[in-house]
Amino acid sequence: MKFLRNLLDKVEPNFVGNGKYAKFHPLYEMADTFLFTPADKTENGPYIRDAVDLKRVMSFVVLAMLPALFFGIFNVGRQVNPDAPIIDIFLSGLPVVLPIILVSYVVGGFWEMLFSVVRKHEINEGFLVTGILIPLVMPPTIPLWMVAIATSFGVVIGKEIFGGTGYNIFNPALVARAFIFFAYPGAISGDKVWTVDGVSQATPLLKVASDQGSRAVELLGDKYTWWDMFYGFIPGSIGETSTLAIIIGAIFLLITRIGNWRIMAGTLLGMVLTAKLANYFGEAVSSSNSMLFLPAEYHLVMGGFAFGLVFMATDPVSAAQTDRGRWIYGFLIGFMCVVIRAINPAYPEGMMMAILFANAFSPLIDYFVMKSHIKQRLKRFAA
Amino acid sequence: MNIHIRKGHDLKLVGAPAKSVQDINDSAFIKLHPSDFPGVKPKLLVKVGETLKKGQAVFNDKNNPNILFTSPNAGIVEDIYFGERRRIEFITIRVDENAGEMSFDQYALGKIYELDPTDVTDILCKSGLWPALRRRPFSKIAIPHLPPKAIFISTMSTAPFAADLEVILDKIPKDNIQAGINVLQLLTTGSVNLVSPKKVINSKLSELQNIQQHTYSGPHPSGNVGIHVSQIDPIKNKDDSIWYISIQDVGLIGNLFLTGKQNYRKIITVAGSSIADRMHYSVNRGTLISDILSKNKVEKDSRIISGDVLSGSISKLDNAIGYYHESLTVIPDEINREFLGWIGPGLSKYSLSYTFLSTLFPKREKVLSTAMNGGKRAILPIGAIEKVMPLDILPTMLLKSIIANDIETMEQLGIYECDPEDFALCSFTDASKMDITGIIQDGLNLAEAEG
Numbered sequence: 001m002k003f004l005r006n007l008l009d010k011v012e013p014n015f016v017g018n019g020k021y022a023k024f025h026p027l028y029e030m031a032d033t034f035l036f037t038p039a040d041k042t043e044n045g046p047y048i049r050d051a052v053d054l055k056r057v058m059s060f061v062v063l064a065m066l067p068a069l070f071f072g073i074f075n076v077g078r079q080v081n082p083d084a085p086i087i088d089i090f091l092s093g094l095p096v097v098l099p100i101i102l103v104s105y106v107v108g109g110f111w112e113m114l115f116s117v118v119r120k121h122e123i124n125e126g127f128l129v130t131g132i133l134i135p136l137v138m139p140p141t142i143p144l145w146m147v148a149i150a151t152s153f154g155v156v157i158g159k160e161i162f163g164g165t166g167y168n169i170f171n172p173a174l175v176a177r178a179f180i181f182f183a184y185p186g187a188i189s190g191d192k193v194w195t196v197d198g199v200s201q202a203t204p205l206l207k208v209a210s211d212q213g214s215r216a217v218e219l220l221g222d223k224y225t226w227w228d229m230f231y232g233f234i235p236g237s238i239g240e241t242s243t244l245a246i247i248i249g250a251i252f253l254l255i256t257r258i259g260n261w262r263i264m265a266g267t268l269l270g271m272v273l274t275a276k277l278a279n280y281f282g283e284a285v286s287s288s289n290s291m292l293f294l295p296a297e298y299h300l301v302m303g304g305f306a307f308g309l310v311f312m313a314t315d316p317v318s319a320a321q322t323d324r325g326r327w328i329y330g331f332l333i334g335f336m337c338v339v340i341r342a343i344n345p346a347y348p349e350g351m352m353m354a355i356l357f358a359n360a361f362s363p364l365i366d367y368f369v370m371k372s373h374i375k376q377r378l379k380r381f382a383a
Numbered sequence: 384m385n386i387h388i389r390k391g392h393d394l395k396l397v398g399a400p401a402k403s404v405q406d407i408n409d410s411a412f413i414k415l416h417p418s419d420f421p422g423v424k425p426k427l428l429v430k431v432g433e434t435l436k437k438g439q440a441v442f443n444d445k446n447n448p449n450i451l452f453t454s455p456n457a458g459i460v461e462d463i464y465f466g467e468r469r470r471i472e473f474i475t476i477r478v479d480e481n482a483g484e485m486s487f488d489q490y491a492l493g494k495i496y497e498l499d500p501t502d503v504t505d506i507l508c509k510s511g512l513w514p515a516l517r518r519r520p521f522s523k524i525a526i527p528h529l530p531p532k533a534i535f536i537s538t539m540s541t542a543p544f545a546a547d548l549e550v551i552l553d554k555i556p557k558d559n560i561q562a563g564i565n566v567l568q569l570l571t572t573g574s575v576n577l578v579s580p581k582k583v584i585n586s587k588l589s590e591l592q593n594i595q596q597h598t599y600s601g602p603h604p605s606g607n608v609g610i611h612v613s614q615i616d617p618i619k620n621k622d623d624s625i626w627y628i629s630i631q632d633v634g635l636i637g638n639l640f641l642t643g644k645q646n647y648r649k650i651i652t653v654a655g656s657s658i659a660d661r662m663h664y665s666v667n668r669g670t671l672i673s674d675i676l677s678k679n680k681v682e683k684d685s686r687i688i689s690g691d692v693l694s695g696s697i698s699k700l701d702n703a704i705g706y707y708h709e710s711l712t713v714i715p716d717e718i719n720r721e722f723l724g725w726i727g728p729g730l731s732k733y734s735l736s737y738t739f740l741s742t743l744f745p746k747r748e749k750v751l752s753t754a755m756n757g758g759k760r761a762i763l764p765i766g767a768i769e770k771v772m773p774l775d776i777l778p779t780m781l782l783k784s785i786i787a788n789d790i791e792t793m794e795q796l797g798i799y800e801c802d803p804e805d806f807a808l809c810s811f812t813d814a815s816k817m818d819i820t821g822i823i824q825d826g827l828n829l830a831e832a833e834g
Contacts, residue, residue: 037724051732053757166761
């Protein structure tokens with residue numbers, strides 16, 4: 001390690017002050033602080049600081065996504081090579097998934113660096129997370145050029161034009177997905193895109209939404225049991241199929257206190273209550289909309305709900321930022337997800353829209369939480 | 384009442400001071416630093432070469448010329464050092480105890496009540512003890528003749544390595560504290576409050592009269608005066624004011640009225656992982672840090688902090704210890720750049736986050752250096768700072784309103800209840816390494832100027 005340290009120290013003069021590559025200081029800084037803990041010292045009190053930094057926080061979010069990623073690769077491999085031994089299944093998924101991740105990181109990383117160099121600020125680790133989130137919410141058949149365009153749109157329009165990580169209103173990965181959904185709907189919806197073996201297969205969600213009938217669960221028939229969907233042996237976006245893998249990630253995020261439990265609990269609560277209400281309502285009016293009859297536990301394991309709840313809704317920047325606000329924000333996502341799934345049969349995957357919708361409302365939610373806090377303060381003073 | 388808080392954290396650091404006390408006498412020189420007093424515009428009252436009695440005025444405040452800053456020892460003005468834009472950085476005094484001392488009238492303990500508040504204020508201003516009284520909001524020196532709604536006496540900090548209250552009480556005669564309280568009682572229309580740690584039970588406190596006594600418990604910042612004020616008599620707006628003072632200074636005020644003599648000595652701690660002899664010391668105000676540490680061993684590459692490690696100020700050997708500081712902290716200033724530290728298991732790391740294995744052993748004391756441990760980033764509200772903010776404040780919202788210069792929202796969110804020291808743990812634990820205490824100070828400055 002001494003060698004690396006010496007090398008970095010040797011090239012440093014080129015990247016500072018009047019050095020040849022001073023413009024590219026963010027790149028040097030990134031390499032330097034990636035390899036070694038930073039050299040900065042405290043200037044103002046407190047003179048000692050917590051060991052945690054954004055690199056650690058963001059890389060832990062990536063760690064939390066690994067179970068979902070590995071299962072996603074496995075699930076894709078299963079479509080290519082269903083009867084092979086487990087390790088071969090996994091290996092046959094890799095050539096499909098890895099290029100998507102690579103494109104997302106390379107393209108997103110390029111934009112991130114460009115903006116850092118122009119703005120002269122350090123490269124933000126936020127992209128570590130966005131760069132893996134984007135592949136995980138794509139169907140395995142997505143063309144790589146689309147991944148490149150969507151990543152560019154998500155990073156530039158979703159984040160950088162607002163000022164970079166910390167200033168964005170929407171979750172950049174969801175902006176990327178929404179971009180594909182509106183620009184190339186054929187590539188991310190319907191029943192042709194979820195499997196790589198050429199056989200068209202509807203996702204469970206699409207199946208329930210497109211077939212009319214009063215008992216949603218019956219429509220799934222024997223094709224997809226609840227447990228299949230829980231484990232994740234279903235067609236869908238790369239990272240979103242296995243609720244089990246996502247729950248493992250959720251537990252990791254909750255133990256490390258990086259994922260906000262209030263948001264997760266609020267989202268779950270919103271979904272369960274709304275689903276119950278929808279079930280009741282469907283019964284009452286004898287609706288033929290099968291989605292109204294989908295029980296809450298099926299909402300949980302179908303589509304992107306679990307993935308969105310754990311990895312998207314909890315993005316601290318685009319979420320509400322007050323404790324009470326986080327409950328409301330989460331509840332709103334759960335509510336909107338079920339509502340969109342139920343009343344918009346053309347696009348049964350409601351989670352993406354629900355989160356983007358709640359993102360847009362989170363400043364307003366915080367505003368009202370703040371106002372009520374101010375009122376409480378005044379009341380306390382009057383007493 | 385007992386003020387118990389749950390949100391906060393007691394830092395467990397290597398280097399706590401022993402309870403023993405050692406006296407340090409001034410050697411050749413002492414120094415006064417006008418920058419110890421935020422908001423004071425110093426105007427010199429002496430020239431180089433002038434002989435000073437102990438307690439004689441050295442400079443005053445242009446905004447409040449009655450408030451005198453006096454020499455804690457007798458001697459001759461050796462040097463007046465001006466920094467940028469002719470700001471007075473420090474005044475050096477060559478100690479000569481033969482130069483005598485100023486004296487004041489003596490009062491019997493029972494007679495202090497009968498004094499006129501105006502006279503009491505004048506005596507305190509002349510004696511150089513007035514600056515010990517500070518006001519909230521803004522934490523600047525109290526404004527004479529503008530009585531506060533209450534006065535708070537703080538006894539023991541909960542910041543790392545704070546001077547021990549038992550040790551302090553041991554050194555102050557009970558009558559001095561009582562006399563000081565009687566003086567303070569004349570300065571406010573409201574109550575005088577003394578807030579001590581719940582675990583300290585001492586007859587010198589319990590026998591005090593004419594005072595509201597409270598206790599506090601829970602992790603740091605439970606000992607901060609801002610927390611006590613917010614629970615007992617909160618600052619509601621800019622015009623509201625309370626004064627606060629340390630119990631050591633209350634004893635010195637009492638001593639002044641009972642004996643007519645000035646004394647500026649106080650107990651401090653010398654502590655931290657980079658200093659050998661960690662204990663309590665009795666020092667004069669103005670004593671040089673080099674004198675305090677003359678028989679001590681400071682490790683190479685250390686940082687000397689006058690005050691505690693959370694809210695003190697960076698100092699050096701030839702400075703005097705800060706006027707308000709009750710500890711001297713020495714910590715390592717050399718950073719060990721670890722390879723791939725951001726992903727290591729972190730058994731030896733100190734963190735309030737739950738991302739290091741050291742979380743499993745929360746009681747272990749650690750050595751912390753001056754390392755930032757990360758790059759500065761934009762605000763990332765993961766809820767960590769809320770966990771160490773016991774005030775009824777929405778910290779993230781307040782910080783945003785300050786960054787946006789939105790004075791009205793700042794005021795509504797309670798900026799006047801805040802002091803940077805109450806946000807020290809927020810700065811400590813923030814993964815984005817934002818200068819949160821600095822932002823709060825900016826907000827207070829803006830609110831004071833334009834609110």
